[in-house]
Amino acid sequence: MNKKGWVIYNGNLAGNKFLDYAEMIQAAASAKNLEITIMKNNELLSLLSKDILEIVSFAERELPDFAVFADKDIYLAKQLELVGVKVFNSAEAIEISDDKIATYQHLAVSRLPIPRTIIAPKVFYSGQLEETLLDKVIREIRLPMIIKEAYGSFGEQVYLLHSKEAIHKKMEEIQGKAYLFQEFVPESYGRDLRLQVVGSKVVAAMERNNRNDFRANVTAGGSMSSYTPSQSESDLAVAAASAIKADFAGVDLLIGPDNTRIVCEVNSNAHIRNLLECTGVNAADYIIDYILEALS
Ligand SMILES: Nc1ncnc2c1ncn2[C@@H]1O[C@H](COP(=O)(O)OP(=O)(O)O)[C@@H](O)[C@H]1O
Ligand SMILES: [Mg+2]
Incomplete structure (x- = not known):
């Protein structure tokens, strides 16, 4: 039987960045004959009582086998899991990633390098x-x-x-x-590396540079270029994603003293459009392959 999925995005945020992500996932799925419906988080209601544990969809759709969760509505992700839907990333991974303090605690306990x-x-x-x-x-x-x-x-x-x-x-x-x-970390002023992890591999990476700010974020004025990570950078990114229990994640590495690498952030909901434009790699294809494998 063919598995069916939802991709859930934030129905309330301005801009189409989030819908764009959902559409990229849907297109990649459809290319592999996997049916994915795009859903808004605020058109799904989590209903619970002593005898009920349900998700009510405005469109009265049947529950899917799995969901790609492009939102941070952790309670909804958890409710989906409670009613038996496999969620990528899991509610737990999204929750850890969303909270930088929890993220650093998970990285530290996994003995991965983070700034003090x-x-x-x-x-x-x-x-x-x-x-x-x-x-x-x-x-x-x-x-x-x-x-x-x-x-x-x-x-x-x-x-x-x-x-x-x-x-x-x-x-x-x-x-x-x-x-x-x-x-x-002064060596990393305006500079960091973004490695896109899917499962146990890095599928693409970029270097981000910002001459005008200590923050390398593209929205803070950083520019991107394609980057080929070393084996140890890839290993560190995969370990960081795994430390927060993410199936896939955008991992940011800082450049430390003596050319070391330090984990800055693990994004469970990383946007993949910039990565595609910069590197030509569509992470959505890898994400769908990963999901197909996990469901089989
Ligand atoms: N400890 C640090 N030392 C140097 N630069 C940092 C440090 N932490 C963050 N930065 C810079 O600030 C940027 C944003 O920080 P980050 O923790 O990734 O937050 P956000 O979720 O807002 O991207 C990073 O991409 C990096 O360029
Ligand atoms: Mg960041």
Whole structure:
């Protein structure tokens, strides 16, 4: 029997980046005779009671065998799993990836290289920041340092701070949110590597460069070029994806001292359009092959 799938994207976000991803997955599937329907997360309702565990679809569709989850609606991903749908990436992987603190904890416990990091203690702000905390953090991490919110993307919630005063101000600004303090890796200023992992291999990679900002993100003004990763870079990226339990992921590596590599981020929901345009490799084809294999 032919397996049927959904690709689920965020029905509420502006722009067509998310729909574009869904369409790339659908096209790759259709080329391999795999039927995939594009669904919006907000047209699926998770219904639960003592006797009911269901997903109600606005379009009254039957549940699929699997779902490619292009969204971060973790509860929906989990509900799909609870009703027996195989979800790629899993709700757990998406949840870890979405939270940079959880990501670094998984990477550290897997003994993978990450920048030295301190998780900001969860405190209720009382109008004054504790000085000793800040002094200790500066002693451990040194200046300049990075402050990074646990939830963020496109480099928008990542800050480079040069003084105690600037850190203090930022802590006040973002108090109430989860964030971390992190060693700044100067060798990687405006530069990083993006390796696209699918299963146990790297299918394409690019180097990103930004002359005007410490962040290499393309949305922050970075430019991309195709990159051929070394075996050890590929091994590190695959290990990083596996540390967060992702079936596929875009792994960002920083360039460390002595030309070492340090894991910066593991994106369970990496966009693949830029990668296709830059390298000519369509990661969607590999993702579909991976899913076909996993379902067989
Ligand atoms: N510790 C660090 N040292 C140097 N540069 C960093 C560090 N952390 C992040 N960056 C830069 O900032 C960019 C964005 O950080 P990242 O953690 O990937 O957040 P986002 O999810 O917003 O992309 C990275 O691509 C990298 O160029
Ligand atoms: Mg990033």
